[in-house]
Amino acid sequence: xxxxxxxxxxxTLSEEAFLTINCTYTATGYPSLFWYVQYPGEGLxxxxxxxxxxxxxxxxxxxxxxxxxxxxFHLEKGSVQVSDSAVYFCALSGAGGYNKxxxxxxxxxxxxx
Amino acid sequence: NAGVTQTPKFQVLKTxxxxxxxxxxxxxxxxxxxxxxxxxxxxxLIHYSVGAGITDQGEVPNGYNVSRSTTEDFPxxxxxxxxxxxxxxxxxxxxxxxxxxxxxxxxGTRLTVL
Numbered sequence: 001x002x003x004x005x006x007x008x009x010x011x012t013l014s015e016e017a018f019l020t021i022n023c024t025y026t027a028t029g030y031p032s033l034f035w036y037v038q039y040p041g042e043g044l045x046x047x048x049x050x051x052x053x054x055x056x057x058x059x060x061x062x063x064x065x066x067x068x069x070x071x072x073f074h075l076e077k078g079s080v081q082v083s084d085s086a087v088y089f090c091a092l093s094g095a096g097g098y099n100k101x102x103x104x105x106x107x108x109x110x111x112x113x
Numbered sequence: 114n115a116g117v118t119q120t121p122k123f124q125v126l127k128t129x130x131x132x133x134x135x136x137x138x139x140x141x142x143x144x145x146x147x148x149x150x151x152x153x154x155x156x157x158l159i160h161y162s163v164g165a166g167i168t169d170q171g172e173v174p175n176g177y178n179v180s181r182s183t184t185e186d187f188p189x190x191x192x193x194x195x196x197x198x199x200x201x202x203x204x205x206x207x208x209x210x211x212x213x214x215x216x217x218x219x220x221g222t223r224l225t226v227l
Binding site for chain 1: 156161219220
């Protein structure tokens with residue numbers, strides 16, 4: 001079945017470092033891809049999305065490009081801040097009938113001053 | 114708009130008790146779903162609904178029931194709570210089943226089963 005695999009955390013970085021969180025997917029069709037973020041004690045909120053191959057989603061300095069040839073959707077940010085500390089989830093929609101949203105296991109990011 | 118609301122925020126149950134987690138949305142969304150979040154496992158889909166009167170099972174439906182009598186509400190019922198159901202539960206909604214639609218999440222219910 002459809003699935004999402006993302007790199008294990010935690011990822012620990014110093015402020016202003018470059019961030020990459022890897023995400024790969026398996027899907028039978030042409031899914032939409034998402035990154036959601038969860039700040040401590042809160043629900044998930046959409047960070048960015050891409051709905052077709054070669055699309056680039058971007059928001060708040062984060063970017064991810066939908067790569068069909070490598071089935072990947074890696075999250076990047078050029079200079080992280082302490083306020084970016086959170087859990088990041090890669091997800092795909094298009095799984096089976098009614099396009100269920102399937103999540104990866106999540107990657108915890110900790111940014112230190 | 115309040116978005117997606119969930120009650121209660123915290124709950125402690127004893128094994129065998131039943132309860133209902135409430136979820137409501139005021140965005141007139143067709144599609145609603147319930148997830149549970151466990152450490153290291155991401156979010157797993159329990160049940161979902163594509164409109165009033167229509168529900169279906171997700172990845173981990175055992176021990177849970179749902180119904181959708183109105184567009185706004187999508188309660189999740191635990192029939193006989195077990196310690197394995199200790200988790201954080203999130204309700205979510207989106208405009209329709211189209212894959213590109215953003216899903217909006219509630220703040221979660223933290224459930225402990227003793």
